[in-house]
Amino acid sequence: MSVELQHFIIHRLQNNGQDQLTPELQQEEMVLSETASLLVEELHRKFNAKPSKGIGRFVEGSDSVFPSLLSHSSADFIKFSQQTCQLIADKMADYGLANECYLLFTEYRFVAQHFLLISEVPVKERVTCNDKMEIGKFRFLDADALQLAIRFDQMQIATEQDNFATFIKGRAGRKVADFFLDAMAIEEQVDRKAQAEQLGSAISEFCDQYVPTPEVQAEIKKEVVAYCKERQDAGESVPVHGVSELISAPSEVSFSDFIASAEEPLPAEMEPELKTLKQLTRFAGTGKGVSVSFDASLLGNRVKYDPQADCLTITEIPPNLKDQLIRKLTSSSN
Incomplete structure (x- = not known):
């Protein structure tokens, strides 16, 4: 085109x-x-x-x-x-x-x-x-x-x-x-960031209530982010009915009906900020020399967070990171 x-x-x-x-x-x-x-x-x-x-x-x-x-x-x-x-x-x-x-x-x-x-x-x-x-x-x-x-x-x-x-x-x-x-x-x-937060919150609540498995929930969220990116790359707004058609199939309740009863209904057309919307599928943060990023679906499984201790525990860390850590420990002990 x-x-x-x-x-x-x-x-x-x-x-x-x-x-x-x-x-x-x-x-x-x-x-x-x-x-x-x-x-x-x-x-x-x-x-x-x-x-x-x-x-x-x-x-x-x-x-x-x-x-x-x-x-x-x-x-x-x-x-x-x-x-x-x-x-x-x-x-x-x-x-x-x-x-x-x-x-x-x-x-x-x-x-x-x-x-x-x-x-x-x-x-x-x-x-x-x-x-x-x-x-x-x-x-x-x-x-x-x-x-x-x-x-x-x-x-x-x-x-x-x-x-x-x-x-x-x-x-x-x-x-x-x-x-x-x-x-x-x-x-x-x-406020595109606020729109993304509102849409993301509605999708998360819908998935928690009506989508049975974490795997299907994760897939739905990835499809929503990809759909919104595709629309915005083409210079088009995101219709909420399009999001509903995309994610309602695994549930007996349609997303459109779900948001219709919300205290603050979503607008029919949206321009959600993609950076914020991606928090549906990924957690990421940087500060004090540490940068962490992982798929949202891993939280509670390979990645666990203890808010009282403010501690993040990661199991089965990436092989390339593991190799670097082992080589550093080995060189330090020699």
Whole structure:
């Protein structure tokens, strides 16, 4: 599957030498070439794969001009991108930022989806050596380093649905994208981590009550995580009815009926954070020089935890770890 480009343009924010940014704006859209399609397809894939994303909508009562610009983006994409680029530059100045960067604006379709993506595209330099053994430099757009981007679901906007904007939160949390979101008057509405915790808790309770064996429970949880990852890799939300169809078969009670009676019902569509949801299938933690990770199904069997003594006991440790420990003990005793 590949993207179908409708609009594509890249502007540049240059530092004028006085810690101020000056937009260098393109006056024409760029050619919708195969190379452009490959770049957008890679950005689309990297965006979907980002583990920490937020979902939001326009700030209610905001006096920002961006919502109006967005509503006319398809009619005059050049003007939309130029004015949005200026908004971002102004907001960066408000935040005291003066980092040169390229800003990519593209509207595209992917399968049955319709998106508008605004992204800072990182640029890197590499040293080359040609056939004449001459050293040179070249610059390239590095989609792998994508850290700042927001994507608007045009279909959700057209049907006046909330939470139509998805953005990368970054490793340090939302603050890494504050100026970017403020420039477009977007505020976060959906806590994906909380959604993952709610979904994971509901699945665990369902399995404990209605799925007979630990082996089947473990398999169900792995299938749920794989299903959610597959949906999010494709840029799609996770329908709860899809989760229900996936895990209800071993039980006489459907997952949909189970959650319908819950005090806090699950939303019909979710965007659970995968990192948190993976706690269904795996325990992991790092601290004070120790890193531990194991399948959740092993707890109570090969792995036992004593909360009073704060002690974790592991039997049948991995052979490669056992070999290292034995060699260390042997060398210490000599």
